[in-house]
Amino acid sequence: MVTAGSAVEQSSVRRAPISLSAWRCLRYEVALNGLRILWETVNDFSLWRLIEYPWATRVLGVRRGDTVIDIGSGTSSFPHMLAKEGVNVVIVELEARRVRWQRDKRRATARPGDGDLLPVVADATRLPFRDGSAPFISAVSTLEHIPDDVAAGREIGRVLAPGGIVALTLPFTSCERRSFFAGIRPFRQVARNAFVQEGKPGSFFRFYTDDDIQRTYIEPAHADVVERRAFGRSILNGRYHETRLTRFWRRFVLKDLLLAWLVHPLEERFDRSDPLYVMLALRKRCDG
Numbered sequence: 620m621v622t623a624g625s626a627v628e629q630s631s632v633r634r635a636p637i638s639l640s641a642w643r644c645l646r647y648e649v650a651l652n653g654l655r656i657l658w659e660t661v662n663d664f665s666l667w668r669l670i671e672y673p674w675a676t677r678v679l680g681v682r683r684g685d686t687v688i689d690i691g692s693g694t695s696s697f698p699h700m701l702a703k704e705g706v707n708v709v710i711v712e713l714e715a716r717r718v719r720w721q722r723d724k725r726r727a728t729a730r731p732g733d734g735d736l737l738p739v740v741a742d743a744t745r746l747p748f749r750d751g752s753a754p755f756i757s758a759v760s761t762l763e764h765i766p767d768d769v770a771a772g773r774e775i776g777r778v779l780a781p782g783g784i785v786a787l788t789l790p791f792t793s794c795e796r797r798s799f800f801a802g803i804r805p806f807r808q809v810a811r812n813a814f815v816q817e818g819k820p821g822s823f824f825r826f827y828t829d830d831d832i833q834r835t836y837i838e839p840a841h842a843d844v845v846e847r848r849a850f851g852r853s854i855l856n857g858r859y860h861e862t863r864l865t866r867f868w869r870r871f872v873l874k875d876l877l878l879a880w881l882v883h884p885l886e887e888r889f890d891r892s893d894p895l896y897v898m899l900a901l902r903k904r905c906d907g
């Protein structure tokens with residue numbers, strides 16, 4: 620017999636915020652892409668995502684039935700992970716072939732009880748949503764690839780609902796960077812802290828200072844920073860990301876679980892060097 624108490628318990632269990640651990644993300648990746656994801660990334664799944672997806676999910680505080688707009692999803696599994704937890708997700712992605720990839724992935728893996736997943740071809744600098752209509756927005760390792768990031772920041776601020784949360788992860792620098800992947804890949808500086816890979820026009824990549832973040836994302840959204848975290852310092856940046864070794868071991872995702880569990884928390888506790896990325900949760904003020 621269902622008592623009033625157990626009904627309340629069930630509804631509070633159903634409405635608890637979704638939590639995605641690194642381990643759960645890895646299991647979802649395997650379920651969505653097969654075991655080969657452990658030794659061959661098919662969608663840029665890596666150490667960073669094992670840190671970013673659990674963090675973004677926690678700060679968004681989404682529950683079953685909520686709707687998230689994920690900007691620049693590429694071929695990421697993150698929208699599918701949220702959908703498998705009962706969250707509805709709108710994928711906003713500029714490249715039509717990546718949106719097709721997402722539709723095919725969804726068709727192949729959808730199960731009863733999943734949230735809705737709607738992949739659309741759209742530009743983050745002209746979001747196809749009404750003002751103040753989005754309570755939850757995520758942009759994981761995406762905004763640094765958009766040359767007109769001022770327009771993207773303005774659009775995020777426009778569509779975010781009052782009291783709404785946006786979870787952003789952004790490459791960080793405290794001083795001017797004059798090189799990126801120096802000696803490993805041929806990146807050319809095209810603006811302050813911005814680079815393009817030679818022969819790859821779509822490969823724009825920008826680092827942000829605190830001032831840039833304030834001007835580009837926080838002020839246009841009339842937002843307060845509710846949480847700021849970081850990742851990738853001496854070991855997981857310098858000795859992991861920007862060395863020749865990266866090419867050989869970056870793809871072996873299983874070891875990333877250990878790095879995310881062990882090295883990342885130790886770095887964040889004891890290492891004061893610049894992080895490679897910052898992770899920011901911004902809440903739009905209700906009078907914003």
Ligand SMILES: C[S@@+](CC[C@H](N)C(=O)[O-])C[C@H]1O[C@@H](n2cnc3c(N)ncnc32)[C@H](O)[C@@H]1O
Nearest residue numbers: 691692693695712713714742743744759760761
């Ligand atoms: C590094 S990838 C995706 C990372 C992904 N969010 C993840 O979790 O792995 C960046 C994506 O942003 C997309 N993108 C670039 N400019 C965009 C724009 N103006 N609007 C929407 N998406 C854009 C690119 O096509 C690419 O798929």
